[in-house]
Amino acid sequence: MMTDKQTLAPGSAGRPSEVFVVFLKLGLTSFGGPIAHLGYFRDELVLRRRWLSDAAYAELVALCQFLPGPASSQVGFALGYLRGGISGALLAWAAFTLPSALLLLAFALGADALGGALGQDLLRGFKLVAVAIVAQAVWGMARSLAPDRERATMALAAVLLVTFAPSTLGQIAAILVGALAGLRWCRALSPPVSQAQALAVPLTRRVGVLLLGMFALLLFGLPLLVAAGATPGLALFEVFYRAGALVFGGGHVVLPLLEASLVEPGWVSADAFLSGYGAAQAVPGPLFTVAAFLGAIAMPDAVTMPGAIAMPGANAVIGAAIALFGIFLPGMLLLMGVLPFWDRLRQQQAARAAMAGANAAVVGVLGAALYQPVWTSAVAVPADFAIALSAFVLLTAWRTPPWLVVLLTLLATLMVGMLMGSG
Numbered sequence: 001m002m003t004d005k006q007t008l009a010p011g012s013a014g015r016p017s018e019v020f021v022v023f024l025k026l027g028l029t030s031f032g033g034p035i036a037h038l039g040y041f042r043d044e045l046v047l048r049r050r051w052l053s054d055a056a057y058a059e060l061v062a063l064c065q066f067l068p069g070p071a072s073s074q075v076g077f078a079l080g081y082l083r084g085g086i087s088g089a090l091l092a093w094a095a096f097t098l099p100s101a102l103l104l105l106a107f108a109l110g111a112d113a114l115g116g117a118l119g120q121d122l123l124r125g126f127k128l129v130a131v132a133i134v135a136q137a138v139w140g141m142a143r144s145l146a147p148d149r150e151r152a153t154m155a156l157a158a159v160l161l162v163t164f165a166p167s168t169l170g171q172i173a174a175i176l177v178g179a180l181a182g183l184r185w186c187r188a189l190s191p192p193v194s195q196a197q198a199l200a201v202p203l204t205r206r207v208g209v210l211l212l213g214m215f216a217l218l219l220f221g222l223p224l225l226v227a228a229g230a231t232p233g234l235a236l237f238e239v240f241y242r243a244g245a246l247v248f249g250g251g252h253v254v255l256p257l258l259e260a261s262l263v264e265p266g267w268v269s270a271d272a273f274l275s276g277y278g279a280a281q282a283v284p285g286p287l288f289t290v291a292a293f294l295g296a297i298a299m300p301d302a303v304t305m306p307g308a309i310a311m312p313g314a315n316a317v318i319g320a321a322i323a324l325f326g327i328f329l330p331g332m333l334l335l336m337g338v339l340p341f342w343d344r345l346r347q348q349q350a351a352r353a354a355m356a357g358a359n360a361a362v363v364g365v366l367g368a369a370l371y372q373p374v375w376t377s378a379v380a381v382p383a384d385f386a387i388a389l390s391a392f393v394l395l396t397a398w399r400t401p402p403w404l405v406v407l408l409t410l411l412a413t414l415m416v417g418m419l420m421g422s423g
Contacts, residue, residue: 016084016091022049023076023095030096030284031403037072037286041079051083063342066355068247069331070288073097077332078339093328100285101292105320107279108296111272117417123271125387125413126278127378129406132391133281134370137252139396141363150185151360154178158364166372167260172246175361182357187349189356203340211337215330219245233322236298239267240291240326245334253362254288254327256369263373267298270377282406288327295323383416 022044030040038061045051052060064074073093080092146155158174165173222238230238243257255277262268276293283289296316338345345351379385391409394400400408 016087019080019084019088020091020095023080023092024099026076027096027099027285031401033287033402034070034072038075041072041075045079051079059342063338063346064335066346067331067334067338068245069334070244070247070286070328073286073288073328074331074335078335081336089332093332096285097289097324097328100280100283101289101320101324103283104276104280104289104293105296105317108276108293108320109316111275111297118414121413121417122410123275124378124384124417125410126276126406127271127274127374128384128388128413129278129281129391129409130274131370131374131378131388132395132405132409133278133402134252134255134366134374135388135392136395138363138367138370141252141359141366145356145359146363148189150189151356151363154181154185154357154360155364155367157181158361159368162256162365162368166368167264171256171260171365174365175246175358178361178364179354179358182354182360183350186353186356186360189353203336205340208337208340211333215245215333215337218333219330233318236295236319237322237326240295240323241330244288244327245330247331252287253366254290255374256365258291258294259369259373262294262298268294270373272297274374274377278406281402283403289324291323291327292320295319295321298323383420387412387416 026037026040026044030037042054042057046054046057060075060078061071064071064078067074073096076096077089077093081089084091142152142155146152158178161174161177162170164170218241222234222241226235226238239258239261243254243261246257247254259270259273263270263273273294276290276297279293280287280290296319298319379388387409390412391405394405394408395402
């Protein structure tokens with residue numbers, strides 16, 4: 001019998017192979033973004049397979065929403081751990097992540113073939129998809145994370161701060177200011193948490209402290225190594241680790257962090273960046289797998305590791321692997337490190353208030369990114385605006401699946417391109 005307070009001994013409830021098969025199915029079929037992924041997980045693992053109770057699942061989701069990182073991937077990692085131990089956690093992550101990562105790596109390897117007018121129209125279509133997707137994310141997040149005048153003001157302040165300090169430091173400062181403002185103005189907006197819902201996880205606090213220490217060591221130590229002249233591969237890893245460690249509010253928020261770290265220094269062009277982000281909407285699985293695309297095209301010749309195979313595309317594969325590991329690692333370290341302390345932490349009103357303010361600031365950071373670089377790089381002529389607006393309406397009003405919106409947008413850009421070419 002399931003109870004509200006549920007403890008599962010890792011490895012005792014299921015085989016790692018079972019975990020892999022279930023999450024591979026989810027990784028191949030889970031379209032629609034992190035919120036949709038959480039729905040898929042609940043249907044498959046709570047309602048159908050009864051791996052854990054609804055109350056325990058809700059508590060796990062609340063924890064992953066509270067932490068930085070890719071919420072749906074963190075939930076999947078934790079479910080794999082509860083079901084099959086550490087091997088189950090790693091297999092759950094791999095099965096859910098690799099299908100979309102391999103598709104985006106293939107897109108990166110074939111990007112050079114997209115030359116001529118046809119290729120340019122396709123790339124423009126992917127950028128217009130990014131406009132619609134980010135606009136939808138801003139719209140939805142503003143309604144849920146900044147629904148009142150206090151948090152709306154925090155979001156506006158974040159927009160202003162990021163606008164006048166357009167860098168990674170400006171974005172981090174905006175989130176920190178939002179958290180501090182939340183401590184002052186969001187305490188009354190943070191309702192108490194029910195004591196009945198609790199998720200007891202078999203991890204000791206000593207292990208939790210060790211993992212949190214590893215998270216902090218990498219976050220603050222990697223920039224020092226890069227400044228001291230680390231290898232390009234380590235520099236690439238640091239960029240994606242920092243992005244994964246500082247993302248609040250879901251996968252879309254990683255866009256401005258990665259843009260500031262990759263496009264501004266010249267590692268990735270603005271057009272390629274937005275094309276990869278648009279392509280990521282057409283594949284299942286977590287949005288963070290856009291790292292595979294970006295890592296593959298970000299200075300692939302510079303990230304060659306000793307003993308790498310000398311063959312076309314080998315450096316791109318290495319870059320994709322470095323980026324993918326880097327962007328997911330911090331979220332998993334944080335999740336496993338906080339799990340032993342979660343039951344006490346969630347009762348602290350100050351922690352909930354600070355998170356409410358940080359989430360409101362995230363809306364502002366993403367709103368600023370909607371204009372620069374997303375809008376300014378994609379919308380050049382009235383036809384671009386019409387296509388992007390149509391895609392936005394399909395997503396928000398008609399609830400059209402994102403993969404279908406991608407296909408329709410690409411078709412529209414190809415048709416407009418042919419008409420303009422024939423004119």
